[in-house]
Amino acid sequence: MKQFLPILVLVCSAWPQAGGEPRNAAAQAPQAASSGSAGSGSASSPANSEGQENARKAKAVIDQAIQALGGQAWLTIRDREQQGRIYGFHHGRASGAGGLFWSFNEFPDKERVELTKERDVAELYVGSKGYELTYKGAHPIEKKDLEDYLRRRRFSLETVLRNWVNDPSVVLLFDGFAIAAQHPSQQVTLINAENESVTLYFDNDTHLPVKKSFSWRDPVDKQKNLEEEVYENYRAVSGIMAPYNITRYFMGDMASQRFINSVTINQGLDEAMFDPNSGYDPNKPVGKQDRKH
Numbered sequence: 001m002k003q004f005l006p007i008l009v010l011v012c013s014a015w016p017q018a019g020g021e022p023r024n025a026a027a028q029a030p031q032a033a034s035s036g037s038a039g040s041g042s043a044s045s046p047a048n049s050e051g052q053e054n055a056r057k058a059k060a061v062i063d064q065a066i067q068a069l070g071g072q073a074w075l076t077i078r079d080r081e082q083q084g085r086i087y088g089f090h091h092g093r094a095s096g097a098g099g100l101f102w103s104f105n106e107f108p109d110k111e112r113v114e115l116t117k118e119r120d121v122a123e124l125y126v127g128s129k130g131y132e133l134t135y136k137g138a139h140p141i142e143k144k145d146l147e148d149y150l151r152r153r154r155f156s157l158e159t160v161l162r163n164w165v166n167d168p169s170v171v172l173l174f175d176g177f178a179i180a181a182q183h184p185s186q187q188v189t190l191i192n193a194e195n196e197s198v199t200l201y202f203d204n205d206t207h208l209p210v211k212k213s214f215s216w217r218d219p220v221d222k223q224k225n226l227e228e229e230v231y232e233n234y235r236a237v238s239g240i241m242a243p244y245n246i247t248r249y250f251m252g253d254m255a256s257q258r259f260i261n262s263v264t265i266n267q268g269l270d271e272a273m274f275d276p277n278s279g280y281d282p283n284k285p286v287g288k289q290d291r292k293h
Contacts, residue, residue: 070240
């Protein structure tokens with residue numbers, strides 16, 4: 001079973017910055033605001049006005065991206081099913097033949113990923129808990145694997161564009177124009193109250209996300225780790241745009257690639273698949289198992 005864990009962790013779509021540099025940027029916004037209200041000041045200081053304009057620009061770029069993804073339809077996705085093939089890499093080199101995977105998300109915090117042709121090996125994440133599922137039953141996954149998954153979910157594209165953007169304590173910074181994954185792009189950074197940050201890159205023409213990056217400090221060796229994700233081959237599915245190719249990088253090296261064959265949205269998922277003790281069988285005919293509508 002251990003041989004499947006690295007692939008399973010790479011597959012999971014819930015994906016994660018706790019470095020020191022963003023603190024200065026996050027502190028500038030409230031400092032500028034206070035300077036505008038100090039003294040006699042009914043007028044804002046030039047620095048404060050510039051900061052507000054920068055934040056408005058960042059928000060406009062993000063809003064444009066959300067509309068390109070599908071607007072309200074994308075923001076209110078209830079569940080998603082994906083099927084495809086996953087390739088793992090170690091230090092940028094392929095670590096084996098690609099394997100089939102099936103992933104099922106019920107937003108905001110449920111995910112099941114099944115592997116092998118028989119779909120008899122899976123990982124299940126519900127809230128802050130994670131389970132390894134085999135013919136022997138359900139067992140809690142290792143602490144480090146769970147921490148890695150929860151970090152990626154906290155920094156996932158869905159979490160950032162649905163939750164961070166609407167949090168008044170999050171600082172938005174428009175970083176200008178850049179080349180990301182060979183796309184001329186607009187770059188935006190978001191910094192939350194915990195001093196975590198994520199940088200997003202949006203294609204100049206389509207306005208769709210093409211890349212996401214974030215960093216975090218390892219609690220053991222205290223080194224800063226950089227994770228990046230590249231989104232390609234978007235297709236329209238049920239009124240939303242979904243990337244069919246997703247590549248993840250760790251410290252500049254390719255870590256995994258997913259090539260998705262099919263995506264279904266809001267079809268209703270069997271609640272039993274998210275219960276580690278239900279004995280859910282993915283090979284059982286759909287009609288024989290209750291589905292949520």
